[in-house]
Amino acid sequence: SQQGEEDPQALSIQEGENATMNCSYKTSINNLQWYRQNSGRGLVHLILIRSNEREKHSGRLRVTLDTSKKSSSLLITASRAADTASYFCATAESTGTASKLTFGTGTRLQVTL
Amino acid sequence: DAGVIQSPRHEVTEMGQEVTLRCKPISGHNSLFWYRQTMMRGLELLIYFNNNVPIDDSGMPEDRFSAKMPNASFSTLKIQPSEPRDSAVYFCASSPRSGGRSSPLHFGNGTRLTVT
Numbered sequence: 001s002q003q004g005e006e007d008p009q010a011l012s013i014q015e016g017e018n019a020t021m022n023c024s025y026k027t028s029i030n031n032l033q034w035y036r037q038n039s040g041r042g043l044v045h046l047i048l049i050r051s052n053e054r055e056k057h058s059g060r061l062r063v064t065l066d067t068s069k070k071s072s073s074l075l076i077t078a079s080r081a082a083d084t085a086s087y088f089c090a091t092a093e094s095t096g097t098a099s100k101l102t103f104g105t106g107t108r109l110q111v112t113l
Numbered sequence: 114d115a116g117v118i119q120s121p122r123h124e125v126t127e128m129g130q131e132v133t134l135r136c137k138p139i140s141g142h143n144s145l146f147w148y149r150q151t152m153m154r155g156l157e158l159l160i161y162f163n164n165n166v167p168i169d170d171s172g173m174p175e176d177r178f179s180a181k182m183p184n185a186s187f188s189t190l191k192i193q194p195s196e197p198r199d200s201a202v203y204f205c206a207s208s209p210r211s212g213g214r215s216s217p218l219h220f221g222n223g224t225r226l227t228v229t
Contacts (some may be wrong), residue, residue, distance in 0.1 A: 040222075042204055043156075043220045100161065100169060106155065111228055
């Protein structure tokens with residue numbers, strides 16, 4: 001079953017603009033991770049934020065986490081055509097088996113020139 | 114670092130045939146995961162191993178699916194007999210620490226399975 005739900009399902013922007021994607025989840029988590037998937041390829045890990053963190057940066061990426069609302073957002077600043085991909089959030093639950101990651105439904109990002 | 118290697122990249126088979134998907138994780142990684150991706154259901158965790166031992170196979174759809182990890186450098190996912198609804202992209206992923214909640218997954222490029 002899906003733990004995370006990304007919003008929007010699809011996003012189209014122009015190069016140079018910022019892209020914001022949101023993720024909501026249902027259970028208590030240990031951490032939340034964001035992944036990117038290019039067409040026909042496997043997922044690539046972008047960034048991890050722990051449940052006791054509220055914001056994290058990595059290059060042009062900024063992730064926020066609000067555990068009270070069970071939601072996270074991924075912001076890509078100054079987008080490039082190469083950022084065109086699907087983006088997934090994934091949650092590691094705080095109880096039960098430690099290593100299990102559950103992925104959301106994904107946001108398809110299209111960056112045009 | 115060669116990354117996670119999956120084979121074959123594409124598999125087309127007829128209903129009722131046995132299908133075997135293969136995965137070589139990154140050397141030194143303790144955990145290995147099998148996921149299935151479809152448009153309708155997204156990414157589903159099928160099974161994962163820690164130190165070659167299956168930990169959680171609750172995502173395996175039914176008895177037609179089985180997975181093994183005979184050693185730290187090799188895993189297989191077998192479907193016997195295959196059905197058209199098994200058509201999907203199957204991903205293998207590995208991570209460095211067994212039981213580590215904060216370990217990112219490293220994915221292979223997947224096997225696209227088509228069952229006719």
